[in-house]
């Protein structure tokens with residue numbers, strides 16, 4: 659009777675080990691969680707790459723700029739764009755590059 663108890667507890671112990679060891683050793687390879695949309699409040703904002711056209715008032719004149727391959731988070735439900743600091747920096751750098759090219 660005692661041996662049966664020992665064997666069964668050993669089996670339980672080993673099965674618990676086999677269950678928990680992979681969870682500690684293998685890093686989780688899940689994609690980063692989606693962010694919440696500020697317009698529709700759904701968890702559907704994901705990174706995207708688009709061509710973005712905007713107008714900037716410069717020296718009393720409106721000028722068109724096209725930013726190619728702009729990396730911007732977009733809601734896949736309502737299409738709202740999230741203008742983060744990183745997006746602003748990309749737009750600013752590209753507009754500056756286009757202005758300096760046009761001057762030359």
Ligand SMILES: [Zn+2]
Pocket residue numbers: 695696697698699700702733734735736737738
């Ligand atoms: Zn949305």
